[in-house]
Amino acid sequence: MNRPSYPSDLTDAQWTFIEPHLPSIGESTFCETVSRRELVNGIRYVLRSGVQWRMLPHDLPNWRTVYFYHNLWAKNAVWERVNAALVSEERERKGRKAGPSAAVCDSQSVKTTQKGGLAVTMGTKK
Template structure:
């Protein structure tokens, strides 16, 4: 990374956990040139700052590239997969069953 870090940037440890959970580059066509860590850093910045896509700082990848990855991962279930995998890891580290047996929805026990 050749830019100054933002508070929302992934640490090396966080990146090591997330990197294997991301989908691989599609086969055929041009090889991927976009750094997925920078894509995630841009998305986390955007979510924390609450800014519009077009207002992402210029030291991140182009806003349209970031948006395209975000929407693609939303459509193919990558965000759901990341959430599930990370939740399971946290629950296992806490000595709990990886799958929750109850949930709280709108302050109601289910």
């Protein structure tokens, strides 16, 4: 990385954790011209700063490339796998099992008026 860092850039420790979960970019006939770490830095820049994709700074990879890989990885559930791995590691770090042993499902019932339809919205009388 030959550029000044942004606050949204991955630290070395974060990259070490995330890298194994990202698919490779190049095929055997292509060489990887854009680093996956810089792609993730570009994605994080947009998501953290809230700028439009086209406003990605020029020292990061081209916005079209960053946008393409963000969508591809979202479609292929890469981000879900990264998130699941992060959750598991954090649970283990806190001395718990990697996966939860129970789940809570909650719902709320909302009472509505006795009358419904036009009687309520139009104010019609009995």
